Amino acid sequence: MLGASFPDAQLAIRFKRFWSWNCFAEITLDKAKKVLESPRVSSRFCNIVFRSDAKPLLPTSSDYTLEVETMQYRVCGSRCFLAINESLIVAEENNGESQIKVWLSTQPNADSQINQVGLVFSFAMEFALRRINLFPLHSAAVIEPQSQTASLILGSSGSGKSTLTAQLARLGWSVVGDDTVLLQGGEANQNDAHAPTANRPFAENAKIEAHGFRRFLALTPTSLAACGLSDYAGGEESVWTNDNLKLMLHTSRLFPEREVTRCTSENLFFADITNRETTSIRLVARGEAMMRLLDYCLWARAETASVAQSYIKVLSALVNQSRTAKLDLGRDVLHAPEKVEALLKDFIST
Amino acid sequence: MSHISIAHQNIVATEFQDGDGVLVDLNTKHYFQLNETAMLVWRALEQGQSVDDIARQLCARYEVTPEHAVESVNRTIELLRSYKVLASN
Numbered sequence: 001m002l003g004a005s006f007p008d009a010q011l012a013i014r015f016k017r018f019w020s021w022n023c024f025a026e027i028t029l030d031k032a033k034k035v036l037e038s039p040r041v042s043s044r045f046c047n048i049v050f051r052s053d054a055k056p057l058l059p060t061s062s063d064y065t066l067e068v069e070t071m072q073y074r075v076c077g078s079r080c081f082l083a084i085n086e087s088l089i090v091a092e093e094n095n096g097e098s099q100i101k102v103w104l105s106t107q108p109n110a111d112s113q114i115n116q117v118g119l120v121f122s123f124a125m126e127f128a129l130r131r132i133n134l135f136p137l138h139s140a141a142v143i144e145p146q147s148q149t150a151s152l153i154l155g156s157s158g159s160g161k162s163t164l165t166a167q168l169a170r171l172g173w174s175v176v177g178d179d180t181v182l183l184q185g186g187e188a189n190q191n192d193a194h195a196p197t198a199n200r201p202f203a204e205n206a207k208i209e210a211h212g213f214r215r216f217l218a219l220t221p222t223s224l225a226a227c228g229l230s231d232y233a234g235g236e237e238s239v240w241t242n243d244n245l246k247l248m249l250h251t252s253r254l255f256p257e258r259e260v261t262r263c264t265s266e267n268l269f270f271a272d273i274t275n276r277e278t279t280s281i282r283l284v285a286r287g288e289a290m291m292r293l294l295d296y297c298l299w300a301r302a303e304t305a306s307v308a309q310s311y312i313k314v315l316s317a318l319v320n321q322s323r324t325a326k327l328d329l330g331r332d333v334l335h336a337p338e339k340v341e342a343l344l345k346d347f348i349s350t
Numbered sequence: 351m352s353h354i355s356i357a358h359q360n361i362v363a364t365e366f367q368d369g370d371g372v373l374v375d376l377n378t379k380h381y382f383q384l385n386e387t388a389m390l391v392w393r394a395l396e397q398g399q400s401v402d403d404i405a406r407q408l409c410a411r412y413e414v415t416p417e418h419a420v421e422s423v424n425r426t427i428e429l430l431r432s433y434k435v436l437a438s439n
Contacts, residue, residue: 063377064377285368285370286367286370287366287370287371287372287385288383290364290366290372290383291372291381294372301376301379301381305360308374309362309376312362312374313362315364316364316365316366316372319364319366320366
């Protein structure tokens with residue numbers, strides 16, 4: 001279960017306004033609750049608490065330190081600290097129950113504040129999700145219509161993930177999510193809610209499920225045109241990414257009849273854009289696939305040891321239940337998507 | 351020969367259906383890909399087995415001479431030492 005509480009009504013109103021305004025509204029508690037309503041719901045509980053008292057200082061000594069731009073991260077045993085500018089997130093576990101404490105900065109600039117609220121809440125939400133054994137993966141998830149085989153398409157921003165997902169949806173594939181899915185493994189003993197994370201083994205042979213979470217497609221004008229979606233660019237509801245390079249469109253708006261809430265993936269595709277004309281595909285061994293996933297999932301390494309162990313177990317099970325390929329996307333993904341689809345179908349059916 | 355033990359408990363070993371595996375050292379955040387033989391050696395070291403015991407396992411599984419097996423185990427141990435996932439003597 002997941003909960004959130006606020007110290008005052010103003011913060012709650014500001015938070016709700018942010019989510020209704022921002023395209024990232026898909027990362028809401030409502031969305032998380034939908035995942036948690038599933039029969040294999042995690043027995044774990046994690047609460048996100050927004051605090052207004054004085055925030056603690058970052059510890060001076062820690063087991064692990066990471067500093068990226070304006071973020072400072074520390075792990076101290078079962079606690080971790082993430083400072084983002086003047087905001088702070090502390091994730092801690094006491095007696096088997098997790099809590100995420102959030103101190104938001106009070107910057108005078110409203111624009112930067114609203115961006116920061118979103119950023120901080122996104123991180124806080126992901127800390128909470130990992131503690132109830134739902135592990136975010138930056139990935140699209142699609143289902144091939146004839147075989148009903150599900151695949152995850154992984155790739156960093158600009159790798160062609162959204163373009164490929166949009167093209168496949170136009171060709172009849174179902175879409176579980178774009179941008180982020182939540183991975184969930186079956187817990188061996190769901191009644192043992194208070195067992196420490198590391199002591200809760202995953203059920204033998206339980207398949208890893210991917211739940212759609214952030215479901216927007218972020219497409220450049222070129223991709224929009226190629227996918228026949230240019231009409232969406234000028235609408236009142238258009239929301240562009242912060243760098244104004246991509247339009248963010250919800251899959252529920254684009255392909256409502258193709259939305260599926262979850263899948264059990266049998267294929268992993270690591271996508272990348274190339275300058276070549278045609279797309280190519282190469283089978284990847286499982287060890288290499290796991291190395292790629294670890295490169296890709298910072299939090300599988302950077303989290304506290306108990307959470308990281310669970311995360312790594314889920315990624316490892318995902319690799320074992322999947323065939324993996326490196327997918328080098330050519331320009332044909334724009335003008336001849338049926339050729340890319342044929343490659344994928346061939347891989348899936350092999 | 352002295353007992354060889356793993357460096358600490360925060361090392362996660364994942365093994366795959368095709369035999370190879372990956373070690374993740376959660377203290378250093380480093381991770382390493384191991385082939386099938388190295389994975390077998392790692393699992394045996396986790397169980398506290400000696401070099402000779404592990405070499406016998408290699409001989410039983412693969413067509414190798416005892417000398418070759420011992421050499422292979424020692425080479426893998428050196429590799430694991432270079433990754434700092436084994437306790438220093």
